[in-house]
Amino acid sequence: MPGATSAPTARALDAIESLARAGQTRMRFSDIVSELGLTQATAHAILKTLCDRGWADRDPVDKTFSLGPAAAVVAARIDAARPFTHAARAAAVAVHRDVGYPTSLVERTGDTLVITAIEGGDPDHPAGIPGDRIPYAPPFGVAFAAWDTPEGQRAWIRQAAASDPAVEQRLDSILARTRERGFDIDWTTPALAQHAQLVGTMHGDGLPPRIRRPLERLLAEFATVGYLSDDDPARETQPIVTISAPVFDHRQRVPLIVGVHPLCALTADRIEAIGQCLMRATAAVGSKRSGTV
Structure with missing residues (x-):
């Protein structure tokens, strides 16, 4: 699609794709920062937003991240869509x-x-x-x-x-x-x-x-x-x-x-x-x- 792209949107999608690639392995905050080349402040803002919206899940004990329930809802509709x-x-x-x-x-x-x-x-x-x-x-x-x-x-x-x-x-x-x-x-x-x-x-x-x-x-x-x-x-x-x-x-x-x-x-x-x-x-x-x- 022609036209300008949104860098903030791209960074959020990068984070979701990174969590998806990890599969059953939960990711540490430092892993996400390193893999995506983000500043800690930017990564924190993205992950907090994703967690608030259910796209990511943060373990309260070990502080690691994985895909959240919102991703499961989308995945369940993929075959029909x-x-x-x-x-x-x-x-x-x-x-x-x-x-x-x-x-x-x-x-x-x-x-x-x-x-x-x-x-x-x-x-x-x-x-x-x-x-x-x-x-x-x-x-x-x-x-x-x-x-x-x-x-x-x-x-x-x-x-x-x-x-x-x-x-x-x-x-x-x-x-x-x-x-x-x-x-x-x-x-x-x-x-x-x-x-x-x-x-x-x-x-x-x-x-x-x-x-x-x-x-x-x-x-x-x-x-x-x-x-x-x-x-x-x-x-x-x-x-x-x-x-x-x-x-x-x-x-x-x-x-x-x-x-x-x-x-x-x-x-x-x-x-x-x-x-x-x-x-x-x-x-x-x-x-x-x-x-x-």
Whole structure:
């Protein structure tokens, strides 16, 4: 939505999301101050307001914080208010049961991708945490960009290839191959993903050429870091992080994707089998939405 944003509102929402990510672990005041980068006065004002309105709960004994009853009221209404997402989550649960690997639901909101659900997985080595935010920019979001509008695809590619025709061509071929296959395969490890997000925040404007050129090359490398071509021998040995397929709405747009996270190397046949399983599940969600069988 165009227009100015509200910084105080953003800080309050950051606090709610932080409490949600903590799950059953109650947060100390100092933890919230540190994680959100707030002053103690600002954090105190936000948390007091959230507690007064029931969005947060403060333990009177150990002084820790967790989500409050108001959040539970909203959570209870989510399935009824967002039936499309509810159906997609049910599909993710079914895929997890069929393939045995952790399965996620990722939604796109503007220029951000948000993990909204994870089914299964090892808590000590999670594929992601609900509430995690990822920039909608290369190498992230291929399964969204592949079926975006031509203008949307160009905007996605330009974020990594503003001045490099070779990278632009490579990204364009990745999107074309993903559409042809019907699902995305991503080898971006969690460590690479962290570095890619960090590099993506860097800009070469105003830097001397000896610094700007290496930075641009690094950006170009990270833009396609999660993709291996069909003839790359590393496909048989490198762990696959995500296999994902789009869910189309009634306008044939992709508001969310369902992803499987093997976190291990797979044969080509196994990759294809998981991809086909995903495509059947996501197609069924789209069919329900459009009223077809």
